[in-house]
Amino acid sequence: MTAEPAGTDRGTAAPVAGARRAAGEATPADLSTPADRYRMMRLIREFDTLALEWVRTGEIPGGIHPYIGQEAVAVGVCAALGPGDRITSTHRGHGHVLARGADPARLLAELAGRESGLNRGRGGSMHAADLSLGILGANGIVGAGAAIAVGAAWAARRSGRDTVVASFFGDGALNQGVLLEALNLASIHRAPVVFVCENNGYATTLPVAAAVGGSAVGRAAAFGIPAVTVDGMDADAVREAAEEAVARARSCGGPGFVECLTYRYEGHHTMERRMRLTYRSPEEVAAWRARDPLERLRPAVPAAEIDAEVAALLERAAAWALSEPRPDPAEAGAYLYAGGPPPRPGVPV
Amino acid sequence: MTWLSYTKALNRALGDAMAADPAVCVLGEDVGAGMAGPTLGLQARFGTDRVLDMPLSEQAFTSFALGAALTGMRPVVEFQIPSLLFLVFEQIVNQAHKFRLMTGGQARVPLTFLVPGSGSRLGWAGQHSDHPYALFVHAGVKTVVPASPADAYGLLRAAVEDDDPVVVFAPAGAMGAREDVTGQLPPVPLGSARVRRAGEDVTVVAVGHLVAEALQVADDLDGEVSVEVLDPRTLHPFDWAALRASVGRTRRLVVYDDANRGCGVAAEVVAVAAEEVALLAPPRRVTRPDGAVLPFAPDLDRASQPQPHQLRDAVRAVVK
Ligand SMILES: Cc1ncc(C[n+]2csc(CCOP(=O)(O)OP(=O)(O)O)c2C)c(N)n1
Ligand SMILES: [Mg+2]
Secondary structure, X not given: OOOOOOOOOHHHOOOOOOOOOOOOOOOOOOOOOHHHHHHHHHHHXXXXXXXXXXXXXOOOOOOOOOOXXXXXXXXXXXXXXXXXXXXXXXXXXXXXXXXXXXXXXXXXXXXXXXXXOOOXXXXXXXHOOEHHHOEOOOOOOOOHHHHHHHHHHHHHHHOXXXXXXXXXXXXXHHHOHHHHHXXXXXXXXXXXXXXXXXXXXXXXXXXXXXXXXXXXXXXXXXXXXXXXXXXXXXXXXXXXXXXXXHHHHHOOOOOEEEEEEOOOOOOOOHHHHHOOOOXXXXXXXXXXXXXXXXXXXXXXXXXXXXXXXXXXXXXXXXXXXXXXXXXXXXXXXXXXXXXXXXXXXXXXX | OEEEEHHHHHHHHXXXXXXXXXXXXXXXXXXXXXXXXXXXXXXXXXXXXOEEEOOOOHHHHHHHHHHHHHOOOEEEEEOOOOOHHHHOXXXXXXXXXXXXXXXXXXXXXXXXXXXXXXXXXXXXXHHHOOOOHHHHHHHOOEEEOOOOHHXXXXXXXXXXXXXXXXXXXXXXXXXXXXXXXXXXXXXXXXXXXXXXXXOOOEXXXXXXXXXXXXXHHHHHXXXXXXXXXXXXXXXXXXXXXXXXXXXXXXXXXEEEEOOOOOOOHHHHHHHHXXXXXXXXXXXXXXXXXXXXXXXXXXXXXXXXXXXXXXXHHHHHHHHO
């Protein structure tokens, strides 16, 4: 007996308006040209702008951690990955999940708690995942993804595949024991992992300078892992550093570590809008905004055309997502186990 | 008449405890900014030396607090989300809790762990919606779940003054509560339950934010069933005498508990009542399902939490 409702296999998911791919087909995003990368950064920016709006209107319950400002990191790293590669993501995961090629319509549906969402409405923003694309999940626990990435990389290598796993995490994760333990495991197993530290200057309200003894790259170096720091507002700089680390990892040269200096334009979480926090000066925010990763790439691509294309895609995706049904409350316990009897209900009245 | 909110009550309790005893200090994530509410303004008042913003190193700062507690401080550790308790279970249970017995009573371990916003906050999904108080009860760690602002104040004061580790759960569902309080708020001794509503026919034991819901259900059933609502306030040590007194009279029991069912607090309450009282009807538990992981979509989240209509049905079932 199984707790899974019938007829909800991945393969039978509804076709998606504006999807880059048909449902069920695992094709990571093609980010090979500057136009591709600009398009993806624009998609992430506009996706999260829409998501912010949906938090305000209540379409998205609970809120989100917006990725706006950090687009060059997700896009630069995912541009360096190949079709069979994998990623682990964070609480601020929309950018990573989209850049790896997840369907924006199904991610929107997920955020709105719909049955046809990436996680069937069970995960929401902090747990968005598409395993068919090698996305081993956003994660609600800071630092948790890094060790998962090492294990996934080890398992792939062991079965003879040349898979690389990119693990995204914030500066806050630099102080989690599990992250340091993961660096060591990756080092001793020469695991094909690229650790990507998105240093956006803050863990919620805590500045990096007050939190991180030593440095990000110093931590990696201490475990014998080659590490570089790059401008995380420059998708090409990120991509080049990631390509080098990915190539080394793929050819059995062991893990790498890329620290990307970046910034989130919005508050830590949408809840922050309701608080009067003053941990960042308006001048600081403006200075980083002036280094916008999309503006940097704009002159090199047919930007107006792409912007219109992305806007149309998101409009279709939004309409589709909001028209999709919500999960049946009777299925609240579904998917808890792979097999075995369903759990007892809460109240046997 | 002064209206005190639950969050403000926690905030006032911490401020008063720090003012009363220089050994009391507060540490955690974003406590300087007062992100979660209870620590708002404390850093400006008491300094960065007594209100410490910690990096995201929960395991280390929990045992850091233990080290300070063993050597004269009286730390309060705030955790932003309930699931961080899973991360520091080793430090709380295996280190802090066991220290006193293992050292033959040499040590005092005055440590308070405060979890504002425990349980479901709609839309926070699987990793942010747990209510794991039963784990601490099972391990033997003192555990309180205040239901009202006055109790939040009194129990937090008592927890800080206690010489053992105490975990204080402040349910998200209670943090919006407000109460009319006048004058000085007294500490509430650990281990003392409170009858929130007297009744004749059935005892409802409700935990945390569910106390208010139970009172509402009791009012709704007024005239049909006379419901007594008992708020245990402390889950360990539990006020078994109060349970015995109430259920000894009503001889009917329903437990309303926003946590996973199997091996939960409700199970323990039902077991003790069954052992000690000749019940007139099989007792009922209204809880989350077994091993529940709260799904993201709001309808699924709500369906995984115990609900007032389920309590009403359970009360009617035991008096039938
Ligand atoms: C282990 C853990 N501790 C605390 C939290 C609460 N929390 C969520 S995000 C966050 C800050 C994370 O900062 P960082 O890693 O720099 O990522 P950023 O938010 O800047 O992207 C905190 C404290 C958590 N989710 N997990
Ligand atoms: Mg950060």
